[in-house]
Amino acid sequence: MADVALANTGAAPTRPSGWKGIAADWSSDQRAFKNVSWGKAMMWIFLLSDTFIFSCFLLSYMTVRMSTRVPWPNPSKVFALTIGGTTIPLILIAIMTFILISSSGTMAMAVNFGYRHDRVKSAALMLVTAAFGATFVGMQGFEWTKLIMEGVRPWGNPWGAVQFGSSFFMITGFHGTHVTFGVIFLIITSRKVLRGDFDREARGFFTSQKGRYEIVEIMGLYWHFVDLVWVFIFALFYLW
Amino acid sequence: MVQAVAHVEGQQHPIKLYLVVWGWLFVLSTCSYLVDYFGLHGYFRWSLILLFMILKAGLIVAVFMHMAWERLALMYAILVPPVLVLVFVGIMVFESDYTLFTRIAFFGAGK
Numbered sequence: 001m002a003d004v005a006l007a008n009t010g011a012a013p014t015r016p017s018g019w020k021g022i023a024a025d026w027s028s029d030q031r032a033f034k035n036v037s038w039g040k041a042m043m044w045i046f047l048l049s050d051t052f053i054f055s056c057f058l059l060s061y062m063t064v065r066m067s068t069r070v071p072w073p074n075p076s077k078v079f080a081l082t083i084g085g086t087t088i089p090l091i092l093i094a095i096m097t098f099i100l101i102s103s104s105g106t107m108a109m110a111v112n113f114g115y116r117h118d119r120v121k122s123a124a125l126m127l128v129t130a131a132f133g134a135t136f137v138g139m140q141g142f143e144w145t146k147l148i149m150e151g152v153r154p155w156g157n158p159w160g161a162v163q164f165g166s167s168f169f170m171i172t173g174f175h176g177t178h179v180t181f182g183v184i185f186l187i188i189t190s191r192k193v194l195r196g197d198f199d200r201e202a203r204g205f206f207t208s209q210k211g212r213y214e215i216v217e218i219m220g221l222y223w224h225f226v227d228l229v230w231v232f233i234f235a236l237f238y239l240w
Numbered sequence: 241m242v243q244a245v246a247h248v249e250g251q252q253h254p255i256k257l258y259l260v261v262w263g264w265l266f267v268l269s270t271c272s273y274l275v276d277y278f279g280l281h282g283y284f285r286w287s288l289i290l291l292f293m294i295l296k297a298g299l300i301v302a303v304f305m306h307m308a309w310e311r312l313a314l315m316y317a318i319l320v321p322p323v324l325v326l327v328f329v330g331i332m333v334f335e336s337d338y339t340l341f342t343r344i345a346f347f348g349a350g351k
Binding site for chain 1: 250251252253255258259261262265266269272273275276277279286289290292293296297300301303304305306310311312313314316317318321322325328329332333335336337339340343344347348349
């Protein structure tokens with residue numbers, strides 16, 4: 001049926017390597033991505049579009065920060081926490097970074113166990129990933145609360161350039177939303193794995209396509225992307 | 241078309257690979273945090289931050305997202321367009337310099 005054309009992930013046809021191979025793939029009047037299923041290709045293209053969205057956010061942040069006459073608040077001090085009497089700069093953000101990286105590690109292993117048809121391990125690792133993600137969002141909630149209590153608003157803050165608040169809420173808010181949706185879909189996918197939907201090739205309720213373990217990998221692509229975006233936010237917003 | 245279950249399916253890599261990458265991501269994150277902790281400044285700070293950022297992003301995309309094993313046609317289709325964002329960055333650097341210049345010219349040098 002149509003499944004064959006849409007979900008075929010068989011071996012790649014032998015083609016020239018390098019630029020000639022790219023030209024051959026794209027000019028063949030067939031599918032450009034030979035051994036990549038439509039689901040994975042579409043996830044990559046969605047992630048590409050999402051890259052542009054976050055690029056625009058970070059670019060507008062760069063623009064307002066470069067063009068303001070008022071000094072930018074020092075993120076190292078703004079995000080410092082006092083634990084046991086000592087003030088440690090940026091510590092909450094550092095912990096959040098490690099949590100998100102760990103969640104990426106468990107997700108990568110969940111994909112691996114999925115392809116080995118190890119249902120329990122794959123689903124368990126995905127739930128651990130979801131737990132890390134939920135922890136991350138919780139810590140972000142804590143951070144937002146702390147900053148709002150200290151008087152940070154999208155239109156102003158006690159320390160410097162007013163654009164700080166709008167950039168902060170916009171960028172971290174959008175990222176947190178992505179994490180939240182990731183957690184929801186992780187829970188849904190892990191339930192499907194545990195139930196054996198991908199062993200039975202049960203059809204999905206939305207696309208009616210046969211379930212297969214590649215769905216775990218596609219879910220993983222989204223989750224790693226969320227981690228990837230955080231790498232850029234951490235470097236450009238918090239550390240700069 | 242029924243695929244045999246025993247057929248090699250999808251991406252198969254040893255778990256150790258993921259653990260090694262995970263470890264490196266921890267090391268690189270620690271390094272970028274230490275840049276802030278020790279309060280480095282100026283071009284040294286910025287180049288270190290960007291270096292660690294690019295290394296981390298590369299590891300995640302190449303290994304965790306399996307881009308290193310994908311076909312070149314997909315790799316180029318996904319990885320080349322974001323590079324073009326750098327052109328946008330260049331445009332906005334000029335634009336914000338100009339905005340800052342006009343603000344200083346009309347409103348003074350700020351606080």
